Amino acid sequence: MALVDKRVLVEYDVGGARLWHERQPLVHVQGDSYIVLTPDGDVHEEELGLLNSDIRHIRVRAAPGRVPAGINAAEIYGMPVWSRDDLARFRAEAQRLAGGAVGAAPPAPAVLSAPDPVGAPLVAVNVGDSGYGAGVLKWLAAETAGSVSYGQEVQGVAAAYVKGGKHVHRGASGEALFVECVDGADLQAFLQKPAQNDARLLPMRLNALGQPERSLKDVASECKEIKVSWSLTGPRTSKWCVNYLAIENLGFEGHHERLRQVTKADASSWGIQEHFQVSMSLRQALLVDQLDAYNLLSVEIQFRRLQTIEFSYSEKAKEMESKAVGGRLSLEEQTTFGGVTRQFATLMICPELLTYVKEETEREASLAKNLRKAREEREAARKHKGGKQKEDP
Structure with missing residues (x-):
């Protein structure tokens, strides 16, 4: 009875490719004879011992699903998942066959391998x-x-x-x-399956050394911008910035060095060290931690800061670029007159963000101008009446 309800792998002494057939002994008959269940659902008596001339090798699984050492899992013809009703039917058939076998031992109590056993804790x-x-x-x-x-x-x-x-x-x-x-x-x-349902994450990808790493082009192609619950004034610029960096093809470090070269700024200039630190933080978040860059507020804020620093050097960058291009017109003016659209600008500044900042600045300037005119008119009215001049509240 040593093999009852265990999983046995049998290699028959036949020609052709090597194949291990799985058997589940249901009832012990006598000696090495058992009533077994096959992957095809057949229930019959079989001698599971090396004295059986039809068998070349026999191996017993240490546990269901375990593959013994030296056996390739692809060479196993394994058991499918049987339902509780099927298992009960197979065991009843095994008991019937065992009862009619010559010299059969008393049948062992049936142990149902039910999918939801009563009393089994999780x-x-x-x-x-x-x-x-x-x-x-x-x-x-x-x-x-x-x-x-x-x-x-x-x-x-x-x-x-x-x-x-x-x-x-x-x-x-x-x-x-x-x-x-x-x-x-x-x-x-x-x-990694749960990550596929979380818009903040990308599935983990490993490099040849087994380390987590993803390229900027992969980030740009696999990130998907969706509607989010957080809010931030102005447009969402992370998608534009990631695509800009992917097209530029310099990486975060290369883009930082390009900014320094274009603006002739040294390490002690305002915002340069901050630009480098924020760039490195974004690099680890997107390429190593492999976050979805398009849907995270923290990533959007960091890209906004990079654009703010680069915008502060925009005039200097235009001067250096005009000198390199030559002529009286800047590169932007020449492309505008020529009707040519540049693939990416000198600095990483989203055009939609520039438009938003321009509109907000003009709105604030208009408000300040109107308030100043109102104060001047009130002051002129007081002087005209000859009243005592008072300070505005």
């Missing part, structure tokens, strides 16, 4: 920082519920281990938990 453990090996199957939580977090290994799941299988596991108090059977090779992809 037990989950972390899979560890290193995960687990390829070819090893584990039931992982596919949702966060109660004390169980997404990605934790759920123990006590009665369903068969089949790669990609999905199941609803129920605890002692009836709580349901959605679980998925995940191969160790697919663990990282499985853990």
Whole structure:
């Protein structure tokens, strides 16, 4: 009875490609004979021992879904996920066959591998920082519920281990938990699934050294701007800035150095060190932490600060650019007259932000002008009446 309800891998002594057939012994008959269940749903008596001339090798899984050492998971013809009704039917058939077998041992009590066993508590453990090996199957939580977090290994799941299988596991108090059977090779992809539903994150991408890293072009192509609940005066400029940097193709460090070269500013000039620090902060957030640049208020504020610093050097940049281009007209004036649209400007300043700042500045200037005229008229009226001059409140 040592093999009853265990998973046995059998390699038959036949020609062709190597293939391991999974068997689940349901009832022990005698000696090495068992009533077994096959992946095709067949229930029959089979001798699971090396004395069987039809068998070349036999291996027993340490646990359902575990692949013994030296066996390729792709060479296993494994069990599918059976429903509780199917398992009950298979066990009844096994008991019937065992009762009619010659010299059969007394039938063992049937143990149903039900998908939601009564009284089984929800037990989950972390899979560890290193995960687990390829070819090893584990039931992982596919949702966060109660004390169980997404990605934790759920123990006590009665369903068969089949790669990609999905199941609803129920605890002692009836709580349901959605679980998925995940191969160790697919663990990282499985853990990143929640990021695909969060507009603030991008799926983690690793470089050849196994370190998190993403290029600016990838950020520009994979980020999606959506409607957000936070508000900030003026237009959203993060998308424009990321595309500007991707087209410029210099990176955050290269763009900072280009600003210094175009404006002839040294490290001690106003805003230059701040420009470098903010650029490095954005680089780590977008390329290493791999955040979605288009939908984060913190990223928008940092890009606004970079544009503010670069705008303060805009006049100096135009002077240096005009000297390099030559002629009496600036490069902007020449492109305007020529009807040519530049792919990107000298400095990273979103045109929509410039328009917004211009309108706000003109509105404030107009208000200040009207207030000044009103004070002058009140002062002139007091002087005309000959009254005592008083200071404005």
